[in-house]
Amino acid sequence: MSETLLELKDVRSGYHEAVVLDRISVSIAAGGSLAVLGRNGVGKTTFLLTIMGIVRPMRGTITFKGTEVSRLTPDRRALLGIGWVPQEREVFKSLSVEENLTVAARPGRWDLDAIYALFPRLKERRRNMGDQLSGGEQQMLAIARTLMTNPSLLLLDEPLEGLAPIIVEELTAAIRRMAQDEGLTLVLVEQHADVALKLTDRAIILERGLVAHEAPSADLLADRKTLDRYVGLKLDAPAANAG
Numbered sequence: 655m656s657e658t659l660l661e662l663k664d665v666r667s668g669y670h671e672a673v674v675l676d677r678i679s680v681s682i683a684a685g686g687s688l689a690v691l692g693r694n695g696v697g698k699t700t701f702l703l704t705i706m707g708i709v710r711p712m713r714g715t716i717t718f719k720g721t722e723v724s725r726l727t728p729d730r731r732a733l734l735g736i737g738w739v740p741q742e743r744e745v746f747k748s749l750s751v752e753e754n755l756t757v758a759a760r761p762g763r764w765d766l767d768a769i770y771a772l773f774p775r776l777k778e779r780r781r782n783m784g785d786q787l788s789g790g791e792q793q794m795l796a797i798a799r800t801l802m803t804n805p806s807l808l809l810l811d812e813p814l815e816g817l818a819p820i821i822v823e824e825l826t827a828a829i830r831r832m833a834q835d836e837g838l839t840l841v842l843v844e845q846h847a848d849v850a851l852k853l854t855d856r857a858i859i860l861e862r863g864l865v866a867h868e869a870p871s872a873d874l875l876a877d878r879k880t881l882d883r884y885v886g887l888k889l890d891a892p893a894a895n896a897g
């Protein structure tokens with residue numbers, strides 16, 4: 655069995671008095687990947703922000719690589735190896751693609767060569783400025799920039815949102831390579847449940863602040879009833895494995 659990389663135990667979190675998530679107990683093994691599903695506004699982003707330390711838990715503990723990080727700042731958690739790609743695709747608009755990639759780089763598996771092999775489009779655009787990129791290219795750059803910090807855990811917040819199908823395919827292939835070929839540990843928040851479930855090995859569904867369902871991703875992909883009930887799904891064309 656792989657060792658546990660991240661563990662949340664009985665976590666409650668939210669904003670000021672408002673509890674958004676409660677009784678969250680989830681663990682991810684090193685090399686594992688977790689899809690976080692649920693309807694709009696259910697707290698998926700809050701889940702990532704809590705792991706990253708931008709939202710502080712009101713109770714419970716978060717342990718990363720055996721160290722309790724519940725009270726650590728986001729910077730400290732980043733240094734320990736948690737990499738976060740926010741929904742807003744933050745890239746430096748006045749820096750070139752290559753400058754964006756190197757500005758916060760840390761040594762490790764992911765260097766410029768590895769990144770350009772994963773995202774050939776970024777290599778073609780390496781001299782372009784951040785503001786000259788399409789939305790899809792900005793998303794690739796946002797992911798690539800975080801990979802260049804060589805995190806042990808990558809948090810992706812709706813990376814496919816609002817992108818053209820061709821770009822969705824490219825990004826999906828890249829995420830698959832990171833997770834399945836490179837063994838990068840991943841938490842993927844995604845509205846497109848079918849895509850997220852094909853990219854990950856386990857999944858949780860959030861509902862009313864709680865983990866309402868947890869299952870291997872392949873099982874959940876085949877369980878249209880549960881998906882329909884909790885996620886109200888954005889699905890691709892007729893489900894091949896619908897019962």
Ligand SMILES: Nc1ncnc2c1ncn2[C@@H]1O[C@H](COP(=O)(O)OP(=O)(O)OP(=O)(O)O)[C@@H](O)[C@H]1O
Pocket residue numbers: 669672674692693694695696697698699700701
């Ligand atoms: N900064 C904030 N202050 C107060 N409430 C917030 C804040 N950010 C989010 N919320 C509330 O927390 C709840 C969960 O929001 P969150 O963004 O985590 O959900 P989500 O599942 O990621 O939604 P979406 O799918 O729309 O991105 C929502 O009710 C939202 O209004």
